[in-house]
Amino acid sequence: MPEPIQFTVTATDGNARTGRLVTGHGEVATPAFMPVGTRAAVKAMAPDELWGMGYRMVLANAYHLALRPGAALVKEFGGVAKFMGFPGAVLTDSGGFQAMSLAKINSIDENGIRFRSHLDGAPVMLTPESAVEIQEQLGSDIMMALDECTPYPAEHERARKSLELTTRWAERCVAARRSTTQALFGIAQGSVYSDLRRTSARQITSLEFDGFAAGGLSVGEPKDAMREMAALTASMLPVSRPRYLMGVGTPEDLVAAIGMGYDMFDCVMPTRNARNGTAFTSSGRISIKRAEHGRDPRPLDEKCECRPCRSHSRAYLRHLFMSGEILAARALTEHNLYFYARLMRDAQAAIASRNFTAYAKEFIDGLAAGDAAGANED
């Protein structure tokens, strides 16, 4: 039986690596960042714009789509990529994280997550089996196993029980899976405890998954702990399968995680922060609402070639933001996603030329130089 995805490592430099991920909806060069398209739309962006920036895979939320417009409707329209008019691949999360964080009432037991819809209060039960079934209906190229994203902080005992539940759910997800064209990824948990991270990674990687993710990071733990656990987990994931660091992160975090050998990333930062007026630039973050940009004729980032940077001054963007114009959200989102896409392209090129360490240092130094000059002002 052909596998639903093929993954080939094409170059390595230390732990960092480039790869080619072939899905049912085309090829994705890794390391790859996936813009977050919660409700089958990356906020403020049109699908062809994402494609134009080089994105070949986006993330959509199973929880949101199952509640509205419903997974059956998305299936009727040929799956989530076709429904949203995106010509590339889509990864769906399992819905577990949103069921815990957004739903009105919830409880977790062995069977799954019981909650009430944040839209209309309707009772819903999300189990490993239904999480897979929903994602099979959504027709995503990569499905994620239902896990319990261990909250931070969690006592060692609580974290241990949580990861063991995640493992049992992972087994049920593997058993429940029917699709032969959609990949299924497992998620390793373990909170901030090295022994638990090892246990979880060992258990999850023993199952028949097409790829593996590190979950439960960037949930409030100190940055050092996040990086240490991410690196530890990466070292335990098989070389031959894609490695996905969920929910991370800042440009600095991404460069660090690429250095650990991760291949895939998602995060709301470039899109959400854009709508709040924050732009990521090669010399750090800037907050466009600050008065100092009011008469500034420069683009957001003088080293950037995105459409907003070619068209608009900081003064104009600040005017748009202060006026509440939708174009402010559009322009900053487009810029930030362009910045993230370029980071991935540059990292790929650096790895291919075995120059990743120097690239990473120069990139981080550039951000820090902005710090010294008063950028990173978020």
Next chain:
Amino acid sequence: MPEPIQFTVTATDGNARTGRLVTGHGEVATPAFMPVGTRAAVKAMAPDELWGMGYRMVLANAYHLALRPGAALVKEFGGVAKFMGFPGAVLTDSGGFQAMSLAKINSIDENGIRFRSHLDGAPVMLTPESAVEIQEQLGSDIMMALDECTPYPAEHERARKSLELTTRWAERCVAARRSTTQALFGIAQGSVYSDLRRTSARQITSLEFDGFAAGGLSVGEPKDAMREMAALTASMLPVSRPRYLMGVGTPEDLVAAIGMGYDMFDCVMPTRNARNGTAFTSSGRISIKRAEHGRDPRPLDEKCECRPCRSHSRAYLRHLFMSGEILAARALTEHNLYFYARLMRDAQAAIASRNFTAYAKEFIDGLAAGDAAGANED
């Protein structure tokens, strides 16, 4: 001295006509609809998208820009077209309409309009002289004289006094004007009274304006009265100058007004209604929020070639709208502006081939057929 704009009638068909309007920022084929870019941004659209749809002139509001970011700042950035990154021409209104409708407190006397900013309550005095000065700072290609937009309903005596004030202000605008590169248009008022419309048109057209507008229409009067007054005013405006019908209107209104000999239009309908979920189509209006579109795989308009109609089903657009996604506002705005742009192109072609009456009938019949089939459901 060269005139700031050149206008040439290129074809006529009955009262309808096509023309070429040459401005300091390029050429505009007429009849032309101008999208409304209140705060130097057409809501939800990027300037290059407007250009791509064929728009060569947009409208911006002097009132809004004078309050924020300030006319001096816009001047510093090379004028409003350059500030917003639009490669075409810009027409600014005088600010009088907004000073009356949006400002917190206002009073009109011979000298001008006294009001408090809706942003911060600061007292402002808008006079014919300051209205021209602000627009000269904004650097628009066409400036509008300060007028009193006579409210509806108005007694005959009130309407008469109002139009006479507008005439005295018009004289002061002409006298105040300094720019030799920006055109200045006069505005005829007269409410719904034929004698007053004639008087106002006669007085305004006796002054040294580069073009003329019919104002004070579509302000609440019956549709028949609007059309009668618009036609009457058009008949009194000089053939050799552009004729601008302000604030109109629906697709049906535009076709009617083109038939009267108007050359220029602006209206918030295609943009504002889009954000409220209404799409204009060749078979009438549809409201995307209605449940019947929930599983509809068709585009908004099967006869439309705009990007949203090529990419998105009604079902997806309804999902976006119900989810509050920015892309819903973008897609419907882009579609509606495309529909209006196409209406102008089709009308131009029909006039050039002396086929306007048949075109107008077919267009209106198409909208009505939608009515019969349950469209026009706004």
